[in-house]
Amino acid sequence: MAGLAYRSGYFFTIANNLIYMGIAFYLWQSIYGSREIIRGMTFNQTFLYLSLASSIFVLFQTWSDWEIGFQINDGSIITWMIKPLNYQFSIMASALGFVLTNLLTITIPTIIFLVFVFKVTFATGPGLIFFPLALVFSFLLTSTIDYIVGITCFYTESVWGLSITKDVIITFLSGSLIPLPFFPENIRSILEFLPFQAIYHIPLNMVIEPNQPTSEYLTMIGIQLVWVIILFVLSRQYYNKAVKKLRIAGG
Amino acid sequence: MSLIEVKNLSKHFKVLNRREGLRGSIKDLFSQDYRIVKAVEDINFDINKGEIVGYIGPNGAGKSTTIKMMTGILKPSSGILLANGIPPYSNRIQNAKKMGVVFGQRTQLWWDLPVIESFKILKNIYRVDDKTYDTQMGMFNSLIDLEKLYPVQVRTLSLGQRMLCDIAAAFLHNPKIVYLDEPTIGLDISVKAKIRAIIKELNKNQEITIILTTHDLGDVEALCNRIIIIDKGKILFDGPTQRVNQLFGSFRTLKVKIFEFNENTIPNIELAIKNKFQQSKSIHVKKSEDFWTDITFNQEETPLREVLNLVMNSFPVEDIRVVEISMENVVSQVYDGALT
Numbered sequence: 001m002a003g004l005a006y007r008s009g010y011f012f013t014i015a016n017n018l019i020y021m022g023i024a025f026y027l028w029q030s031i032y033g034s035r036e037i038i039r040g041m042t043f044n045q046t047f048l049y050l051s052l053a054s055s056i057f058v059l060f061q062t063w064s065d066w067e068i069g070f071q072i073n074d075g076s077i078i079t080w081m082i083k084p085l086n087y088q089f090s091i092m093a094s095a096l097g098f099v100l101t102n103l104l105t106i107t108i109p110t111i112i113f114l115v116f117v118f119k120v121t122f123a124t125g126p127g128l129i130f131f132p133l134a135l136v137f138s139f140l141l142t143s144t145i146d147y148i149v150g151i152t153c154f155y156t157e158s159v160w161g162l163s164i165t166k167d168v169i170i171t172f173l174s175g176s177l178i179p180l181p182f183f184p185e186n187i188r189s190i191l192e193f194l195p196f197q198a199i200y201h202i203p204l205n206m207v208i209e210p211n212q213p214t215s216e217y218l219t220m221i222g223i224q225l226v227w228v229i230i231l232f233v234l235s236r237q238y239y240n241k242a243v244k245k246l247r248i249a250g251g
Numbered sequence: 252m253s254l255i256e257v258k259n260l261s262k263h264f265k266v267l268n269r270r271e272g273l274r275g276s277i278k279d280l281f282s283q284d285y286r287i288v289k290a291v292e293d294i295n296f297d298i299n300k301g302e303i304v305g306y307i308g309p310n311g312a313g314k315s316t317t318i319k320m321m322t323g324i325l326k327p328s329s330g331i332l333l334a335n336g337i338p339p340y341s342n343r344i345q346n347a348k349k350m351g352v353v354f355g356q357r358t359q360l361w362w363d364l365p366v367i368e369s370f371k372i373l374k375n376i377y378r379v380d381d382k383t384y385d386t387q388m389g390m391f392n393s394l395i396d397l398e399k400l401y402p403v404q405v406r407t408l409s410l411g412q413r414m415l416c417d418i419a420a421a422f423l424h425n426p427k428i429v430y431l432d433e434p435t436i437g438l439d440i441s442v443k444a445k446i447r448a449i450i451k452e453l454n455k456n457q458e459i460t461i462i463l464t465t466h467d468l469g470d471v472e473a474l475c476n477r478i479i480i481i482d483k484g485k486i487l488f489d490g491p492t493q494r495v496n497q498l499f500g501s502f503r504t505l506k507v508k509i510f511e512f513n514e515n516t517i518p519n520i521e522l523a524i525k526n527k528f529q530q531s532k533s534i535h536v537k538k539s540e541d542f543w544t545d546i547t548f549n550q551e552e553t554p555l556r557e558v559l560n561l562v563m564n565s566f567p568v569e570d571i572r573v574v575e576i577s578m579e580n581v582v583s584q585v586y587d588g589a590l591t
């Protein structure tokens with residue numbers, strides 16, 4: 001409900017996103033020039049990939065890390081510490097709330113625009129069934145990372161630099177700024193071992209190439225699940241350490 | 252067993268000795284020069300069910316630190332602290348279920364939402380069953396007419412209204428203990444009266460134990476049956492309110508502003524008072540805000556008109572105020588053994 005309380009933000013976000021897509025459209029159109037396929041992707045696929053990537057980015061924009069930072073700095077974190085709540089779950093639940101309102105108010109209008117104005121087409125296939133599930137895991141991954149960045153604020157007092165760094169790292173290394181197939185081979189294989197591509201590249205791949213064998217998709221979901229578990233455990237440990245520092249040095 | 256047990260409780264902070272200026276800040280990044288601040292030092296008390304305890308002391312006395320330890324936010328440096336039989340720090344969530352807190356200077360309500368939504372959220376967080384919820388809300392309505400505020404966004408409430416909502420929110424889940432940290436700060440008399448009434452009622456009806464920190468002696472008089480005075484981390488007094496009332500109710504502070512205030516003014520006043528009122532043990536003269544001097548005394552020992560007469564006749568008085576004794580002055584009197 002708090003997300004819906006401020007309405008004009010939505011129009012600006014949608015406009016912002018559409019402008020980005022417009023830029024991407026013309027940029028990549030000129031990159032493609034007269035070529036049909038680069039690195040195995042057609043222009044249509046590339047454009048769809050990037051537009052979806054930026055839409056997903058906006059969808060998952062929950063500012064949790066900033067929220068935690070503000071709570072530390074103005075001391076309102078104390079109102080959470082006196083409640084019988086698990087802090088991590090309350091932050092992630094709040095993030096989920098933002099995602100749902102984002103979905104309704106930003107993502108859906110953007111997708112409509114994408115289909116009818118940019119006239120993007122996409123193939124259908126079993127990949128599309130796995131897509132929503134992959135998105136759920138992507139949400140878990142990205143919100144846990146946001147949470148970890150936010151918790152770092154227990155140590156430092158400002159979340160600004162770290163948050164922007166995190167955004168840059170994720171957008172660049174996850175394939176959302178430049179599709180992974182466009183990276184040189186050796187870098188690409190390194191990136192496959194990082195969790196970031198599990199956030200963007202995996203679900204996007206399902207939409208771009210929805211006709212791969214089901215086992216491929218199951219592997220992808222499996223990779224996501226593994227990263228969800230690893231990051232979750234990391235975040236619990238980190239929180240336990242960081243909160244001790246907070247509670248010893250003063251509320 | 253008492254509801255809250257505190258034995259030899261201490262809290263020390265390690266504080267960096269910060270240096271001035273830009274070069275100082277940079278040097279500080281590498282500094283190992285810490286000092287230990289003893290915020291709370293070896294305090295002891297037990298609080299029983301149903302008590303309303305006033306926890307008072309000057310600013311920086313260690314009140315908030317103690318409250319933060321009792322609510323499980325701060326980890327004690329040493330000693331024993333039990334609330335409802337468990338140490339609040341290591342059982343934060345369990346402890347939080349049975350406790351309510353009102354921080355006078357901040358709200359626990361959701362800023363952008365209507366008041367009623369905050370209550371509904373809290374109902375869920377504390378897992379309050381419908382019956383309890385309805386009973387509590389019904390009581391708030393009859394005592395302070397809370398219904399009128401339900402649809403109002405918290406951010407647009409006045410301070411008094413917000414405080415009433417915060418108090419209701421703290422009692423919503425029928426906790427065993429409620430901590431009120433400066434609940435009446437900045438409020439006008441009529442709202443203060445409402446707040447005192449609702450606190451008294453909730454304590455009487457539901458036997459909720461209340462710990463109240465405040466600078467307002469009026470709150471203490473109206474609500475507390477017991478007072479604990481803390482200063483510089485140590486407990487100076489722990490006993491029934493009546494005693495403090497008897498001793499300090501009749502105290503007054505005469506604030507005077509003397510023309511051409513200089514460094515001799517206060518010593519001169521002190522001398523004049525000492526000469527005139529030799530047998531009065533409880534007159535204190537001290538510097539107050541800019542150009543003002545505080546003369547604190549016990550009316551039963553030294554009548555107000557005599558002090559007034561002396562000051563008006565011997566000094567060029569520019570302005571004058573008579574106030575009830577302040578917390579600071581109570582504490583300095585207590586230091587001098589006024590309560591022993």
